[in-house]
Amino acid sequence: MNVLVLGSGGREHALALKISESKLLKKLYVMPGNPGTSKFAKNVDINPLDKVEVLKFCLRNQINLIIPGCEIYLEKGISDYFIKAGIHVFGPIKKAAKLESSKEYAKQLMEKYNIPTAKYEVFKDYKKALKYIDENEVPIVIKYDGLAGGKGVVVAFTKEEAKLTLDKMLVQKKYGDSKVIIEEYLEGPEFSLMCFVDNNIVIPMPICQDHKRLLDNDLGPNTGGMGIYSPVPIIEEKDIDWSIKNIMEKTVEALKNEGILYTGFLYGGLIKTIDGPKVIEFNVRFGDPEAEVLMPKLESDILEIIDSLRLKEKIEVSWNKDYVLGVVLASNGYPVSYDKGKIIENANEINNLYHMGTKKEFENLVTNGGRVLFVYGKGKTLLEAKENAYRDIERIKCKNLFYRKDIGYKSINA
Ligand code: AMP
Numbered sequence: 504m505n506v507l508v509l510g511s512g513g514r515e516h517a518l519a520l521k522i523s524e525s526k527l528l529k530k531l532y533v534m535p536g537n538p539g540t541s542k543f544a545k546n547v548d549i550n551p552l553d554k555v556e557v558l559k560f561c562l563r564n565q566i567n568l569i570i571p572g573c574e575i576y577l578e579k580g581i582s583d584y585f586i587k588a589g590i591h592v593f594g595p596i597k598k599a600a601k602l603e604s605s606k607e608y609a610k611q612l613m614e615k616y617n618i619p620t621a622k623y624e625v626f627k628d629y630k631k632a633l634k635y636i637d638e639n640e641v642p643i644v645i646k647y648d649g650l651a652g653g654k655g656v657v658v659a660f661t662k663e664e665a666k667l668t669l670d671k672m673l674v675q676k677k678y679g680d681s682k683v684i685i686e687e688y689l690e691g692p693e694f695s696l697m698c699f700v701d702n703n704i705v706i707p708m709p710i711c712q713d714h715k716r717l718l719d720n721d722l723g724p725n726t727g728g729m730g731i732y733s734p735v736p737i738i739e740e741k742d743i744d745w746s747i748k749n750i751m752e753k754t755v756e757a758l759k760n761e762g763i764l765y766t767g768f769l770y771g772g773l774i775k776t777i778d779g780p781k782v783i784e785f786n787v788r789f790g791d792p793e794a795e796v797l798m799p800k801l802e803s804d805i806l807e808i809i810d811s812l813r814l815k816e817k818i819e820v821s822w823n824k825d826y827v828l829g830v831v832l833a834s835n836g837y838p839v840s841y842d843k844g845k846i847i848e849n850a851n852e853i854n855n856l857y858h859m860g861t862k863k864e865f866e867n868l869v870t871n872g873g874r875v876l877f878v879y880g881k882g883k884t885l886l887e888a889k890e891n892a893y894r895d896i897e898r899i900k901c902k903n904l905f906y907r908k909d910i911g912y913k914s915i916n917a
């Protein structure tokens with residue numbers, strides 16, 4: 504099989520590395536890829552959003568399978584386009600990608616099919632939204648109804664903060680001209696439940712716990728994710744089984760009822776409340792950094808999984824029992840503004856490392872994004888995995904990088 508992975512981050516690095524070990528693989532391309540993927544795959548310097556050029560590339564190189572990494576490609580209908588051209592895409596069609604790109608759509612679907620989630624209201628009008636804030640209690644959650652790179656959600660602990668957020672989203676239109684969802688605040692441990700999906704078949708992966716806040720002790724603004732671990736001992740097996748059946752399988756079924764057949768990764772961002780697990784959000788792609796801790800746990804051949812789904816066959820997937828814990832090294836100033844082009848030393852010496860936002864400048868590896876590197880450790884316990892990850896991080900030298908020191912604390916201190 505000739506495979507093309509679209510993207511350039513840590514998720515694509517982790518995914519592509521796993522694909523490179525598949526016995527079904529003939530040739531692997533990553534578009535555009537990063538300095539990490541260039542070691543085992545061929546990086547292709549074409550913009551994945553330039554569908555015509557990508558198609559020419561696919562035809563020239565007899566690509567059999569495309570795996571889009573990020574939601575933007577899916578929202579722009581990349582799957583629809585390549586499926587029409589006869590190439591298998593492991594990623595949902597545009598209509599299904601709405602589950603992530605429109606929070607209002609996701610909420611309506613959950614409401615219609617009785618999939619548990621927070622109560623909500625939708626607003627376009629700033630004054631009406633302000634009134635709603637006045638009439639309701641804090642904490643309250645405000646979400647921009649569109650793609651905002653993981654930054655369009657604010658948990659407001661004061662009415663002041665809620666009103667400033669509404670001003671940013673509905674008056675200044677910081678993320679675009681869409682609506683906001685104002686949502687009930689839910690409490691409990693969060694977890695990510697990722698599945699491989701093809702229409703009727705839903706194959707769950709081990710759960711992860713992401714750390715979305717920028718700073719230690721979950722302080723600071725939300726980010727794309729600062730660190731993660733898997734599995735998550737504080738979430739019980741019965742809650743996971745319940746969520747697979749009553750959230751993930753039910754959502755795929757709901758979409759089918761709406762005439763939408765879902766293919767690809769389906770990501771449930773869930774929270775275990777006192778009333779049971781509920782949905783915080785859905786994503787229509789592999790998680791980042793979830794992929795970076797799940798791929799080191801996957802023992803099965805990933806292309807075999809994806810190909811068996813294409814053939815509508817359910818296969819047994821095996822995962823090792825290790826704990827994997829990973830930490831994001833981000834540029835100072837992330838998620839607001841940050842410099843690029845800062846030299847990174849010693850990254851090459853570390854095995855358990857994925858490139859999230861780097862590039863090669865002459866002979867140097869330099870920073871090239873907000874989230875720059877992902878370093879993980881493995882262990883028989885979570886603590887051992889954590890110690891292994893942080894030991895490797897110490898070896899990396901770069902003046903412009905910072906990282907959280909407490910990844911895994913909720914389970915380690917439980
Ligand atoms: P999202 O981008 O929707 O996953 O939201 C980012 C983060 O905001 C989540 O991981 C939660 O920590 C927090 N969050 C979102 N919605 C809620 C909610 N209804 N109640 C409490 N926290 C929330």
Ligand code: GLY
Pocket residue numbers: 653713727728786789790791792793
């Ligand atoms: N783990 C956060 C995300 O992939 O959106």
